[in-house]
Amino acid sequence: MKKLYGIGTGPGDPELLTVKAVRLIESADVIFAPNNKGRNMALDSAQPYIKKQKVVLLDFPMGKTTRQTYIEAMDQIDENIKDGQTGVFLTIGDSMIYSTFMNMINAEVHDHIEVECIPGIPAFLAGANSILKNVVEKGERFLLVDDAEKMNLTDVDSVAILKTSKNLEATLDKLEAHQFKYYYIKHVSFDQELVLTKRQDILKEKAYMSLLLARKSKI
Ligand SMILES: C[S@@+](CC[C@H](N)C(=O)[O-])C[C@H]1O[C@@H](n2cnc3c(N)ncnc32)[C@H](O)[C@@H]1O
Known part of the structure; x- marks a missing residue:
C-alpha cells in the first residue's frame, strides 16, 4: 500500500502551515x-520543512488540462511512491478550494x-484576518467565487472573489451596482x-495572487 496526503499549505507564510502538515512534510x-x-x-512555503525528501513537480498546463492530464499526473505519483512509502501533494490554501489536487483525485x-x-488556511480567510473584517456575522449569507462574471449577488x-485578474473592471462595476x-x-x-x-488603484493591478473581499454595508 502507498499513502498520499493532500496538504493545504495556507496562503504563503511558512508559519501558517498546521503542525500536522509540517510533521507530514x-x-x-x-x-x-x-x-x-x-x-x-x-x-516555497513548505521549504523550511524540506530537507532530504525527493521533490517532484507535476505539469498541469494552465487552461489546457484535461482528464488525461490528471490521470497522467496520478500515474507519475504512483511511479514515484514506492510500496510502503508516503507522498505529500502540496496545495496553496486548502485542497478543498479550487484545487488541482482534487481535480486529479476525482479523475482517477x-x-x-x-x-x-490535511486542511490548510484558505487565502480568503487569511485575507479577512489581515484586514480585521468578518467574513460573515450571525445570519449572513456568504458567497465564494473564482469567476466573478458568473457571480450572482442577489441575497x-x-x-x-478569487482569480481577480479576470475582468477586474467589470467585477468592481458589479460590486458597486449592488452597493458592496x-x-x-x-x-x-x-x-x-x-x-x-480605491477603484483607480485596484484597476492598475494584475496579480494572480490577489483576491477581493466585499460586503454589502459593514466593511
Ligand atoms: C486556484 S485558487 C486556489 C485557492 C486555494 N486553494 C485556497 O484555499 O485559497 C488560486 C487563487 O487563490 C487566491 N490566492 C491564493 N493565495 C493567495 C495569496 N497569498 N494572496 C492572495 N490571493 C491568494 C488568488 O485569488 C488566486 O488567484
Whole structure:
C-alpha cells in the first residue's frame, strides 16, 4: 500500500502551515507540487520543512488540462511512491478550494494508494484576518467565487472573489451596482502584502495572487 496526503499549505507564510502538515512534510518520502515554470508557491512555503525528501513537480498546463492530464499526473505519483512509502501533494490554501489536487483525485482512483487530506488556511480567510473584517456575522449569507462574471449577488451579504485578474473592471462595476464595499488584497501573508480600497488603484493591478473581499454595508 502507498499513502498520499493532500496538504493545504495556507496562503504563503511558512508559519501558517498546521503542525500536522509540517510533521507530514518532514516525514514524507516524496513531495509533489504543480509545476509553475520550475517553481510553486506551496512548495516555497513548505521549504523550511524540506530537507532530504525527493521533490517532484507535476505539469498541469494552465487552461489546457484535461482528464488525461490528471490521470497522467496520478500515474507519475504512483511511479514515484514506492510500496510502503508516503507522498505529500502540496496545495496553496486548502485542497478543498479550487484545487488541482482534487481535480486529479476525482479523475482517477488507484486502489493501492490511500488518500487523506490535511486542511490548510484558505487565502480568503487569511485575507479577512489581515484586514480585521468578518467574513460573515450571525445570519449572513456568504458567497465564494473564482469567476466573478458568473457571480450572482442577489441575497448575498458578503463575497470573496478569487482569480481577480479576470475582468477586474467589470467585477468592481458589479460590486458597486449592488452597493458592496470592497477590499483588494494582493500577496496575502507575504512581506509585500498590499491592501487597496480605491477603484483607480485596484484597476492598475494584475496579480494572480490577489483576491477581493466585499460586503454589502459593514466593511
Ligand atoms: C486556484 S485558487 C486556489 C485557492 C486555494 N486553494 C485556497 O484555499 O485559497 C488560486 C487563487 O487563490 C487566491 N490566492 C491564493 N493565495 C493567495 C495569496 N497569498 N494572496 C492572495 N490571493 C491568494 C488568488 O485569488 C488566486 O488567484
